[in-house]
Amino acid sequence: MHHAMRLEEDSLGKISLPSHCLWGVHTQRALENFVISGQPLCRFPEMIRALALVKLAAARANLQLGTLTAAKAGMIETVCAEILTGQHDSAFMVDMVQGGAGTSTNMNANEVIANLGLIKMGHAPGSYQHLHPNDDVNRSQSTNDVYPTAMRLALVAQIEALQAAQARLVAAFHARAVDFAQIHKIGRTQLQDAVPMTLGQEFASFANTLSQDGEVLRQAAALLLEVNLGGTAIGTRVNTPEGFAEAATAALAQVSGLPVRLAQDLIAASSDTSAYVSLSGVMKRIAVKLSKICNDLRLLSSGPRSGFIELHLPAVQAGSSIMPGKVNPVIPEVVNQVAFQVIGNDMTVTMAAEAGQLQLNAFEPVILLNLLQSLRMLAQAMDTLTERCVAGITANVAQCEGALENSLVLATLLVPHIGYAKAAEVAKTALIEGAQVAETAVKLGYGSAAEIARMMS
Incomplete structure (x- = not known):
């Protein structure tokens, strides 16, 4: 049984994907290149949710600064809201261990968000002229600040x-x-x-x-x-509109409910x-x-x-x-x-x-x-x-109390009263004779039974 396929292309050439596939060429290459840990991203839903929050925040900042249309920003936000519920986790399949500093993970998110948006817009997955993984979903961003x-x-x-x-x-x-x-x-x-x-x-x-x-x-x-959101490639804010880092970080704080803050030095960060x-x-x-x-x-x-x-x-x-x-x-x-x-x-x-x-x-x-x-x-x-x-x-x-009663440790309690040397004598004698500390102390003449009992209480 043959399934319909679609062709996608990157700078390395073309690759075939099932027509209904939610990821694209970059994710597919990562799936082939990084068969490493056997632990795909879908096993870590906390990271998928975090990626959705970052993409949602970036879309809001791009809309606010006029670098993304309301229709595209709204669609990205709608899809990210769905991803936050966990209903698309199975589309995030790249291996957690990968070369490229996390680029495959970022592109997995970009492509899934774009293709889910395209479906909602009435277009086929891969019709990126209507909503593009890089130009729209990843606008004003880099893997190096998103990941x-x-x-x-x-x-x-x-x-x-x-x-x-x-x-x-x-x-x-x-x-x-x-x-x-x-x-x-x-x-x-x-x-x-x-x-x-x-x-x-x-x-x-x-x-x-x-x-x-x-x-x-x-x-x-x-x-x-x-x-370092908004720092893009190395922290110099290349390819971002003025104020994007601040706007995106503020939006991220709002959507995540966490007090995230922008690093003072984005290059260092x-x-x-x-x-x-x-x-x-x-x-x-x-x-x-x-x-x-x-x-x-x-x-x-x-x-x-x-x-x-x-x-x-x-x-x-x-x-x-x-x-x-x-x-x-x-x-x-x-x-x-x-x-x-x-x-x-x-x-x-x-x-x-x-x-x-x-x-x-x-x-x-x-x-x-x-x-x-x-x-x-x-x-x-x-x-x-x-x-x-x-x-x-x-x-x-x-067992606890019986072992204590028969132990030589009780001789330590005599030290403040009869001195270390005499207490050591009591302990040594008790050990040799198999006797209890209290009775040995009395036998050696260091006090009456009542006095020794008070010393050890």
Whole structure:
């Protein structure tokens, strides 16, 4: 069965496309050239929405400045409004990893918007004399200002999702801290017994160490809200009417609902990727903290009879194909692995940012992919940890308090009363004799049972 085809042409020659295809020659060449990651743009709807917002804002600015007719600007805006609803996501098929500094992604958007507009105007896709991807949809723009501006909007949207997941996880740890407030246990340093604490204090520390990153994430998002829209190729505003950058940025703030602002130096902003490095660094910081907490949860729940056995994690699946009844800490384990991925992504972002040359960084596509992947995976990992682990953790009170009673750490509490040397003698003697600290202190003559109890209270 033969389908009707249409011919499109660029400076490299002609190419055949299905007549109903919403993209054009530039997108088709990208589909053939960049079979790389297997992750097409349609899997990242936040970037598609961001591109639509930028194109909509640019159309409004062009209309305001008289460089686009009301009919064309109105059609671009109508199509962009549809794209914002998600109904055309399947038309955005270029690979997220691509050469050309994002040109293929920008042209995918330009061609889809033009062809959807042409259909609404009663013309066949590809009839670009009526609405052109470059001359109309991309008017007063370049990939070099469109792509990074959209990239920043997409990242901010995902930062908000991560912040929400982080808040839920912090709340879950705080709830456990309240539940465990009166459970006394041993605190440890270097995997050795240290001083007494409560299980509530331990869980509160998990909550507080994660909550500290809320403000750092907000600061990273604020850096991303500075855009170079209207700078076009290298920030010199070539091919833009007077005032376009200001008008387009104002329109973008209006349609996005975000306080985007125009960079003071558009040339510097066109090649500067430091905001991405900052965001990636924040996510690495969060990942390291999260992984450390999961390490603690796995240690504290080790057992069920020969480990720490202070916590019981929810049993979510069988743990072995050979050992009956074995249950593993699979939720903390998967979060650990997410952290490893985020840390690796940070290295990719760092190297790609460093590799920029002169007035442009050509490697923003891989920066975007890695940042979006890290944001998504961290948010999903946090929600998984919240819902399938932290919310259902219970304490082994007998183990926590029994281990504390038999521990030598209680000797530390005697130091202010009898001095370090005598307290060390108590601890050493108790260890050798297999006795408790309190009874050993009494035996060595450092106080009566009541006095020693008061010292250790």
